[in-house]
Amino acid sequence: MLDRDEGRHTPYMVQPEYRIYEMNKRLQSRTEDSDNLWWDAFATEFFEDDATLTLSFCLEDGPKRYTIGRTLIPRYFSTVFEGGVTDLYYILKHSKESYHNSSITVDCDQCTMVTQHGKPMFTKVCTEGRLILEFTFDDLMRIKTWHFTIRQYRELVPRSILAMHAQDPQVLEQLSKNITRMGLTNFTLNYLRLCVIALFFFHLTCTTNPEIQHRYFKAHARTSQQPPQVVCDGSGGHHRAHKWVHKPERQNQKQGKG
Amino acid sequence: MLDRDEGRHTPYMVQPEYRIYEMNKRLQSRTEDSDNLWWDAFATEFFEDDATLTLSFCLEDGPKRYTIGRTLIPRYFSTVFEGGVTDLYYILKHSKESYHNSSITVDCDQCTMVTQHGKPMFTKVCTEGRLILEFTFDDLMRIKTWHFTIRQYRELVPRSILAMHAQDPQVLEQLSKNITRMGLTNFTLNYLRLCVIALFFFHLTCTTNPEIQHRYFKAHARTSQQPPQVVCDGSGGHHRAHKWVHKPERQNQKQGKG
Numbered sequence: 304m305l306d307r308d309e310g311r312h313t314p315y316m317v318q319p320e321y322r323i324y325e326m327n328k329r330l331q332s333r334t335e336d337s338d339n340l341w342w343d344a345f346a347t348e349f350f351e352d353d354a355t356l357t358l359s360f361c362l363e364d365g366p367k368r369y370t371i372g373r374t375l376i377p378r379y380f381s382t383v384f385e386g387g388v389t390d391l392y393y394i395l396k397h398s399k400e401s402y403h404n405s406s407i408t409v410d411c412d413q414c415t416m417v418t419q420h421g422k423p424m425f426t427k428v429c430t431e432g433r434l435i436l437e438f439t440f441d442d443l444m445r446i447k448t449w450h451f452t453i454r455q456y457r458e459l460v461p462r463s464i465l466a467m468h469a470q471d472p473q474v475l476e477q478l479s480k481n482i483t484r485m486g487l488t489n490f491t492l493n494y495l496r497l498c499v500i501a502l503f504f505f506h507l508t509c510t511t512n513p514e515i516q517h518r519y520f521k522a523h524a525r526t527s528q529q530p531p532q533v534v535c536d537g538s539g540g541h542h543r544a545h546k547w548v549h550k551p552e553r554q555n556q557k558q559g560k561g
Numbered sequence: 562m563l564d565r566d567e568g569r570h571t572p573y574m575v576q577p578e579y580r581i582y583e584m585n586k587r588l589q590s591r592t593e594d595s596d597n598l599w600w601d602a603f604a605t606e607f608f609e610d611d612a613t614l615t616l617s618f619c620l621e622d623g624p625k626r627y628t629i630g631r632t633l634i635p636r637y638f639s640t641v642f643e644g645g646v647t648d649l650y651y652i653l654k655h656s657k658e659s660y661h662n663s664s665i666t667v668d669c670d671q672c673t674m675v676t677q678h679g680k681p682m683f684t685k686v687c688t689e690g691r692l693i694l695e696f697t698f699d700d701l702m703r704i705k706t707w708h709f710t711i712r713q714y715r716e717l718v719p720r721s722i723l724a725m726h727a728q729d730p731q732v733l734e735q736l737s738k739n740i741t742r743m744g745l746t747n748f749t750l751n752y753l754r755l756c757v758i759a760l761f762f763f764h765l766t767c768t769t770n771p772e773i774q775h776r777y778f779k780a781h782a783r784t785s786q787q788p789p790q791v792v793c794d795g796s797g798g799h800h801r802a803h804k805w806v807h808k809p810e811r812q813n814q815k816q817g818k819g
Contacts (some may be wrong), residue, residue: 458721462736463716
């Protein structure tokens with residue numbers, strides 16, 4: 304942990320990317336017993352109170368973009384492990400840093416999210432893409448926005464398993480099936496979908512004002528010809544999903560700062 | 562790079578393990594053009610002038626232990642890449658630090674050396690073992706001794722290749738063959754062997770004193786019944802190889818400090 308008094312004068316001598324190193328270390332210390340409190344503490348250490356986390360990627364049925372607010376971030380990370388992952392870390396290669404008045408941006412075009420899966424057999428999944436992080440430039444140096452655009456992924460299996468089952472086409476076929484979609488488990492994907500649906504209904508039911516409710520539906524009608532739940536689950540394409548998710552986020556931020 | 566004046570007062574606020582993170586970053590910045598000068602600068606940044614690097618592992622024919630001195634360390638790292646590796650980094654998990662008067666020891670029982678190979682196909686090799694590092698406790702915080710004891714290794718191949726060749730037993734057999742021995746390429750293994758042979762002959766020819774030469778051979782005779790070159794290439798077992806290598810190293814250190 305950072306000494307606060309010392310930190311105030313020399314915030315971080317090291318690069319902001321060091322925070323990702325620290326995050327990796329923290330993720331290493333997770334155990335089977337790490338509960339919601341543990342994940343809340345994790346998120347509090349690395350994310351601002353009004354932080355957002357965005358994941359963009361392409362599935363078979365088109366581009367997706369999920370943005371979740373601060374309260375949903377702890378659970379996002381925990382779903383990764385609940386989906387069967389035993390290890391998670393991020394490798395940033397050739398990242399670029401830019402300093403602004405109150406923030407630092409780390410732009411890494413060669414980011415790899417590495418997850419290790421124990422079942423049904425040892426698998427390492429390398430999910431590659433561009434990670435853009437915006438940090439608040441103070442002594443806590445926490446993340447304001449996390450945006451990971453997944454480009455490709457690779458599932459790696461031990462060569463030894465190949466050697467063992469080279470004679471068995473059935474086992475080989477089973478072994479050749481991916482266990483993730485774009486590097487994400489179904490557990491995490493479902494969570495992201497749920498987040499967006501929940502957010503939609505939250506904002507819809509939060510207001511009893513029929514005019515605002517009507518505006519939500521009108522906004523939807525403008526951007527999509529599909530039924531509401533299709534937009535909500537994020538499969539409505541890049542820009543539409545973006546609109547639906549970002550609008551309420553901005554409202555949240557205002558409330559938080561007010 | 563560390564600001565020297567500032568560094569003198571607050572050497573490293575962060576853990577010494579952070580030096581391995583910095584080493585990983587430096588290794589990332591290697592290119593095809595990185596020449597001997599680049600590797601010398603690399604070693605100078607991370608290793609003390611009298612540093613030693615030791616690798617212990619078991620091959621089919623028994624336990625090996627290679628210790629190389631500071632002058633041979635740059636080339637050791639470069640051989641890794643010359644052997645076909647495109648990426649090299651170290652992941653330390655649950656490492657323990659202990660502070661002494663003038664040094665810090667990092668003992669990591671769950672260290673993974675990760676190498677990425679591009680040929681004959683994409684392969685990730687995870688070499689796991691115990692890494693014990695001794696750092697000098699000053700503002701440079703460089704490594705005095707590096708000792709990596711390899712426990713096991715795992716070669717990982719893309720699942721997609723499996724899917725492509727599931728019907729072809731010949732290709733599968735080819736794919737199931739390891740490209741390293743205990744995670745090390747033949748390039749690196751040969752270099753380690755050469756180092757030890759060279760060191761033996763160096764110390765043998767450095768002295769024209771037949772008595773000292775005789776002592777070398779006598780020491781050999783005491784510890785081995787095998788011909789000299791067998792001991793030199795490190796296959797003479799754990800303790801014997803240790804004896805042969807460490808003795809001259811100590812001489813080197815004395816000369817360096819005198």
